[in-house]
Amino acid sequence: MRREKVNPDPSTCHFVFNCYVEKGYHTTAIEALNVLSLRMLGGEVKESLQEKKTELEESFVTSEDPEAETKIIELFRDSQEHLAAALLNLRWCSMLGVRVIWSEEQSPWAKGLSNKYG
Incomplete structure (x- = not known):
């Protein structure tokens, strides 16, 4: 995917996870x-x-607002499905207690794939 510059979609995230x-x-x-x-x-x-x-x-991923998920869905309902799914995924990662990374260079998983499949 990376070599061909194909961005993932929600289904890809679900499958890999x-x-x-x-x-x-x-x-x-x-x-x-x-x-x-x-x-x-x-x-x-x-x-x-x-x-x-x-x-x-602050607004979405780590927000303490109990309505954060609803706000994400409402905000991106008509135009950017992938953006809403990505934010919901990152919020879920944060809720699991994992520090969300904002750069692939911080990820050993991404580095390993990059080195392996370059």
């Missing part, structure tokens, strides 16, 4: 979900992810 979980690699499953969600955001968000990181993280 479930494959790792079924094999018992729970930490890797969450890291893969995080990275694939970042890639979805990279394809949808025009501004740099690093520029939008604080806003996305």
